[in-house]
Amino acid sequence: MKRVEDHNIYILHTYPFKETSLIVEALSENFGRISLLAKGARRPRSLLRGYLQPFQMIQATWSNVSDLKTLYNVEWNSKYLGLKNQALICGFYMNELIMKLLPKDESSNVFFNFYHQQLEELSLNVGYESLLRLFELKLLEELGYKVNLDEDENGNPINPKKFYYYEAEYGASLPDVSTNGVKIIGQTLIDMHNNDYSHLNTLKQSKLLMRYLMRFYTGHDLVKSKELFLTNDR
Known part of the structure; x- marks a missing residue:
């Protein structure tokens, strides 16, 4: 397929390219995470410029002949969600995790729809922390890192009254088995x-468990947008 017409995408991030253009990182409905070249998008009169904003679903048309695809046209495809304050920070955090963890050009219609649903939930300004935990777990599952929460590493049901140590890539262990990871x-x-x-x-x-797991899978780099949440936790 050399050209993709009117396809749903969300903008994750943009950055300058040469004097007048932008590189657009996006999450697409059927093609996964993609990179697009928006030629001339930095010019004041560019028709693309006003559309390339995060948290707004748009329909895009692009060439599909190389890893860096050329963006030709965009149109609005949903209402403006208007994320503000903490909801906006949560949205940027989600985008940053996708940028760091989700491989390019791996199709996942299910994850795109999940991301869309999470943004709509954020716009309602309720339950930020629970939404982030759900998003983090879903993203890890999408990557093949399923976080087993109902059984320990030996397949035994989790006892609600006992303490465990949860270690990335191993799961929950009783203290007499392992003390690596996060106590929970x-x-x-x-x-x-x-x-x-x-x-x-x-x-x-x-929050402590997922902070540990996300640091582990992002290479121990602190996610920048999350710093605003951590300030009061230290």
């Missing part, structure tokens, strides 16, 4: 498995 109560793992973040302790411990 079994109830938190069960709550995360059930997507239940109604308990304060679950919110706190799940």
